Amino acid sequence: MESARPMLTELRLCALRCLAIALCACAGLAHAQANLPGVAPEMARAEQLLRAGRADEAWRLLSPHEFAQAGREDFDYLLGVAALDSGRADLATLVFERVLAVSPNHAAARLDMGRAYFALGDMERARTEFESVMRFDPPPGARTTIERYLAAIDQRTRGRRLRLTGHVDASFGNDSNVNSSTSQGSLYVPLFGVNFTLASTAVKRADAFLAVGGGVDAAYELGAGYSAIAGADLRQRANFKADTFDYRNVDYRGGLQYAGERDNLRPQVGAMTTSWTTLRTDARRHTLDARTQFSVYGQDSRIRYVQAATRANSSNLFMYGAGAVRVLDESTRTFAYASAFRGDEVATDGRSDGDRRLWGVRAGVQRALRADADWFATATVQKSTYEQQNPLFLTTRQDLQYDLSIGLNWQVARDWSLRPQMAYTRNDSNVSLNDFERYEVSVTVRRDFR
Numbered sequence: 001m002e003s004a005r006p007m008l009t010e011l012r013l014c015a016l017r018c019l020a021i022a023l024c025a026c027a028g029l030a031h032a033q034a035n036l037p038g039v040a041p042e043m044a045r046a047e048q049l050l051r052a053g054r055a056d057e058a059w060r061l062l063s064p065h066e067f068a069q070a071g072r073e074d075f076d077y078l079l080g081v082a083a084l085d086s087g088r089a090d091l092a093t094l095v096f097e098r099v100l101a102v103s104p105n106h107a108a109a110r111l112d113m114g115r116a117y118f119a120l121g122d123m124e125r126a127r128t129e130f131e132s133v134m135r136f137d138p139p140p141g142a143r144t145t146i147e148r149y150l151a152a153i154d155q156r157t158r159g160r161r162l163r164l165t166g167h168v169d170a171s172f173g174n175d176s177n178v179n180s181s182t183s184q185g186s187l188y189v190p191l192f193g194v195n196f197t198l199a200s201t202a203v204k205r206a207d208a209f210l211a212v213g214g215g216v217d218a219a220y221e222l223g224a225g226y227s228a229i230a231g232a233d234l235r236q237r238a239n240f241k242a243d244t245f246d247y248r249n250v251d252y253r254g255g256l257q258y259a260g261e262r263d264n265l266r267p268q269v270g271a272m273t274t275s276w277t278t279l280r281t282d283a284r285r286h287t288l289d290a291r292t293q294f295s296v297y298g299q300d301s302r303i304r305y306v307q308a309a310t311r312a313n314s315s316n317l318f319m320y321g322a323g324a325v326r327v328l329d330e331s332t333r334t335f336a337y338a339s340a341f342r343g344d345e346v347a348t349d350g351r352s353d354g355d356r357r358l359w360g361v362r363a364g365v366q367r368a369l370r371a372d373a374d375w376f377a378t379a380t381v382q383k384s385t386y387e388q389q390n391p392l393f394l395t396t397r398q399d400l401q402y403d404l405s406i407g408l409n410w411q412v413a414r415d416w417s418l419r420p421q422m423a424y425t426r427n428d429s430n431v432s433l434n435d436f437e438r439y440e441v442s443v444t445v446r447r448d449f450r
Contacts, residue, residue, distance in 0.1 A: 066370060067369075089116040168213070181436055191391060211236065216232055228256060318343065360381055362379070364376060385398050397429060399434060407421030422440070
């Protein structure tokens with residue numbers, strides 16, 4: 001197989017020839033100058049830079065205009081080529097998606113999308129895009145280049161049915177209530193008719209924390225759309241002072257996945273330690289149309305706390321729910337999602353409040369700030385009702401919990417991301433011991449391997 005650089009050079013020239021045709025057919029330079037006098041010269045200069053092999057300069061020239069010009073087919077295509085040829089293949093896929101959303105038969109964009117997936121190591125999606133371009137009967141030079149890519153994909157994927165992905169991350173932040181406890185130092189206990197002073201571990205405590213984690217997932221193709229899946233994750237969180245509330249999570253899982261053209265089914269079995277939990281999950285996602293996905297799921301959990309002080313919280317929990325994701329604006333990568341869920345929990349070790357029923361709703365939105373950054377916001381409301389009267393507080397416990405979060409996903413480099421986030425939790429309970437408020441601010445850096 002020939003080296004990648006001659007292949008990319010030939011493909012770049014082919015793509016730019018397609019670009020020149022697209023620019024003339026879609027808008028024309030005179031039209032662009034008449035309507036966007038500040039942008040047209042930048043586009044002309046960027047095309048010259050690309051022809052000269054100076055893709056990074058072209059990217060820096062065009063990217064400041066992205067938010068204003070996103071959705072313009074000619075601008076987006078040129079920006080995508082600049083991103084791809086300057087080593088920003090992950091960003092290039094996002095830009096080419098906008099081009100193809102407007103013009104699904106844009107052969108040059110599909111060809112370069114294939115290049116981007118190839119650079120990211122996603123051989124199956126790269127193959128799909130290259131084969132799609134072949135159906136447009138491309139010129140002989142482009143056909144030869146695509147055939148070389150397809151041969152390279154065959155060579156890389158021959159005998160490879162196992163796909164491995166993974167990540168590592170580290171977080172630093174501050175938590176206003178690391179133990180999710182009431183802020184009151186003493187509480188009135190109706191059973192005894194007196195106020196009791198709470199132990200320091202049962203009162204709200206703030207602290208800074210450091211957390212590290214990582215995970216790996218494997219998928220082995222079985223054929224006909226089925227894959228065997230397995231994965232494991234580890235996360236350790238250490239508080240700077242309140243080390244009593246440090247924790248470690250280790251979870252692992254395995255199962256099957258079916259990925260069809262419009263449906264995805266993922267039944268699996270797994271376990272999580274810290275409080276030993278086994279679970280079974282059955283999730284199904286269905287694509288309604290190009291902009292909408294609908295999903296349903298059920299989860300059966302066995303939660304076992306190993307510490308004597310918390311063992312009474314052990315339970316069996318069954319949850320089920322449904323949700324939908326809707327793309328609102330492809331040019332700004334804006335989408336919204338919402339779900340509703342219901343759960344029934346059986347207390348297995350004599351919890352004083354007994355069994356629990358819960359239900360709630362969750363919603364969120366995400367939108368691009370720029371090519372490499374998205375902001376997001378989520379909100380959850382959950383209602384919990386317990387089945388038996390608490391013997392100390394002489395009432396049947398009811399909780400209403402609110403969770404809000406807002407943050408930013410910033411892809412600072414290929415496979416590296418930064419995630420600053422603020423979160424707020426409020427639990428209103430008629431049992432004052434369980435009434436609390438919590439704020440958390442954190443920054444997470446993550447490295448993905450794929």
